[in-house]
Amino acid sequence: MEFVDIETINTNNKYLRLETDISKLKKSIETVGIINPLVINENNKLIAGGRRYSALKELGINPVPVIKISKNEYEEELISIDENLVRKDLTNMEVEKTLSRGRELYEMLYPEALKYENEDLTVPEYQDIQSELPNDKRSFIDLTAEKTGLSKRVIKSAIEREEKASDKVKELRSLGELNATQTNELIKLDKDDQEKLSDLVHKKSAKDIKNIVKKVKEQGVEATVNEILTTPTLPTEFKSFETLLKRMNKVLGKIIFEDIRADTPEVKKILEGVSTLRINLDQLVESFANPSPKLNAMKSEDFEEDDETNAEAQDTL
Known part of the structure; x- marks a missing residue:
């Protein structure tokens, strides 16, 4: 370790996070000092420690402790990626992009290492064997899981989303219109097919997309x-109703099969609600059999429930 003038450090590195909240880090440095020095190369380019650099600069600490490394540009980038992956403020898509690039660099630098696409995550014994290999033979997924605490399946899925998703799918994800689970299904298709489907399916459930x-x-x-395009879309209300029916039938089956009884005011109120529900269900069936605007169905607000009741129902189910 040595000390250098902070003004001589070059921060031109796309992996650095110089604008994030460093208030807690500053307090830590003021209390216990710098535990991990900055990592720079022989040209004083900052390779790892962007937040520490920002904190030191704001605190006016100069010179600053550094460790100088002598690596090629790919090794330097991999070091930056390693530090980036343990951060908590990256978006899901940033993590996926970083993992994909890290995997590419790692397998280029260590050609003898197990390739991620050959990683078999279904055999427990296989995982034990990997931990006994030297680091340059272990897969990128295995080492990254050890460093970050992420599961190997999560890492592999993240890499696949970045590498297999089409541009349109990535755009919809960045807008929050597709989630990771939906994307996992879409990337089973080639990118051209994803482009043709993405606008039509992004509002559908992962289960629907799978089908x-x-x-x-x-x-x-x-x-x-x-x-x-030619199949009528099921209204959202009916999708919700279908889900409620499944939940209701599951609970009703349990009550009836186990002969659950309770002589309380709450149960009496529930049974009154069941009677009202039965009337409205009959009206619903009748409205489809004989469409008529004169059916006297209850207003939607009559069915509203408070958050506490809804939460209890979710827990029960």
């Missing part, structure tokens, strides 16, 4: 797109 992907593989993307 659509299956259809694409069976009948082709054009036929599937045409089917989506």
Whole structure:
């Protein structure tokens, strides 16, 4: 370790996080000092320690402790990536992009290491064998899981989303219109098919997308797109109603099968609600059998429940 003038350090490194909240870090440095020095190369380029650099500069500490390394540009980038991955303020997509680039660099620098696509996460014994290998033979996934605490499945899925998702899918994810689970299904298709489907399916559930992907593989993307465009969409209210019915039938089955009884005012109130619900269900069925605007259904606010009641129902189910 040595000390250098902080003004001579070059911070031109895309992996550095210089603008994040460093208030807690500053307090830590003021209390216990710098535990981990900055990492710079022989040209004083900052490789790791962006937040520490910002904190030291704001505190007016100069010169600053550094460790100088002599590595090639790919090794330097991998060091920056390693530090970036243990941070908590990266978005999911930033993590995925960083993991993908890290995997690419690692496998280029260590060609004897196990390739991530050959990683078998289904055999427990296989994982034990890896931990006994030297680091330059272990897979990027294995080492990264050890460093970050992320599971190997999470890491592998993240890399696959970054490398297999089309530009349109990534755009929808960045806008918050597709989540990771939906994307995991879409990337089972090639990128051209993803481009044709993404705008049509981003509001559908992961389960629905899984079924659509299956259809694409069976009948082709054009036929599937045409089917989506010509098939009436189930209203959101009916989707919610379907979910409620499944939950309700599950609980009712338990009550009836186990003959659960309780002589309390709450149960009497529930049974009154069941009677009202039965009337409205009959009206719903009748409205589809004989459409008529004169049905006297209850207003939607009559069905509202408070957050506490809803939370209790969720816990029960």
